[in-house]
Amino acid sequence: MKPEKTRSLHETLLHRFLTKIVTQEWPPGFQLPFETNLAEEYGVSRMTMNKVLSELTRQGYLVRRRKLGTFVAQPKAQSAIMEISDIEAEVRALGLEHRFTLTAQRLRPPTPDERRRAIIADGDVGEVLALEGVHFAGATPFCLEERIINPQMAPAALDVDFNHEVPGSWLLRQIPWTLGRHTISAINADREVARNLGLALGEACLRVTRRTEISDTWVTLVSQIYPGESHQIVSQFTPPGEDGRRAE
């Protein structure tokens, strides 16, 4: 977040509006003033304001409907590769009931490895909320999850009973606009993984690690382990910098 030079008018406005959206000063569903009024309010022409609003719409932050107005979009539709992350929705999409069983929860300092993978600032010496649990699809274990949460970004997490709340879904509700990075690798099931997922020792598993951030600050680091043969990750790619069109 370095640049603070001469920004063009529409860039300035875009940045300002985007800030309002991600900080939820304009929460999802919020109706913006009409384009004409916004243009007048900010002292720009309607074309310029239109450019800003169109760009934010194109990027998915706003929804515009004729005759109705402009609204902040409901945070949704993670990009294709992220879909696997909303396990609750994924399991439901299979027509199965989702259940999450918490197996461990405590407040502790981050390990050096977590510090590295979550890119936790050195000055940041606080503790993190560590969770472990298993996702079930019906009666079948579906996925093993280890997660740490940054209490500074989501203080409410300390008071949540994650026996009745799925951590991922809860976080997505609290902090809907996030960026992140996945790392995917394959591992052989060790004793604990095999037991929890009902696999044979050594069976191939997919491990997806995801660091989630907002405004360059880490929010959560989660590692999920899936039975390898029964799971796939699908991801669209486009050549230059084009949009990942939403896959329905």
Added chain:
Amino acid sequence: MKPEKTRSLHETLLHRFLTKIVTQEWPPGFQLPFETNLAEEYGVSRMTMNKVLSELTRQGYLVRRRKLGTFVAQPKAQSAIMEISDIEAEVRALGLEHRFTLTAQRLRPPTPDERRRAIIADGDVGEVLALEGVHFAGATPFCLEERIINPQMAPAALDVDFNHEVPGSWLLRQIPWTLGRHTISAINADREVARNLGLALGEACLRVTRRTEISDTWVTLVSQIYPGESHQIVSQFTPPGEDGRRAE
């Protein structure tokens, strides 16, 4: 490729230009007429033409430089998750020498499974070029590759000696502008995989399958198998439909 309704002026022009680019009627490096001239040539205002050219630039298809003009971009920078696909570049980035050994090459009809995964049209009854080989990083086996190529989209492939050309790199040169879809899963190494990659039987491997298309027609279907522990796939995600900013 369904819509053929009333398209706005700039959408029509954008589509027309994009077609010229992907078909290489405007090859990489080609200089377009100046914005003013294009506007006049197509009978639109400069603002409208600017919208088209700006959008194509934003999407990475064009490069614009003041005083010099507008040029078709050099195809590059696959999105983050695709980077693992250009194995030749990846190996070189590790400071190792890359070598590809072809183990099988023949022309045959696609299997039903390939037909399904590559989404080959039913009417399409031709044969496909099937390749198998191993990528090496230095002396170490790096990745196992199985690939089929659509001869209708890349007829020149039939005359290439893939003992001296890496199929993926060659294809990328021939058909640079492509879209595709990855499927990632984890498998245990069977006897053949273990032998070719120098692994123990049953070791976890990452299997990446990629279907590449251009204008809704499949170009190639490739399955690559990597040693699981030593390989990772990294992928950025963004919430709505925002750009995957190039990671440098």
Added chain:
DNA sequence: CAGTGGTCTAGACCACTAT
């Protein structure tokens, strides 16, 4: 310093859609 792209405006007409 000249030529290109980058930006902005004021005004206009149109398309869609809730009512």
Added chain:
DNA sequence: TAGTGGTCTAGACCACTGC
């Protein structure tokens, strides 16, 4: 039918960058 966003124009000024 009225009100909103979607689009387009003609003209203008500016910033950057090769020459």
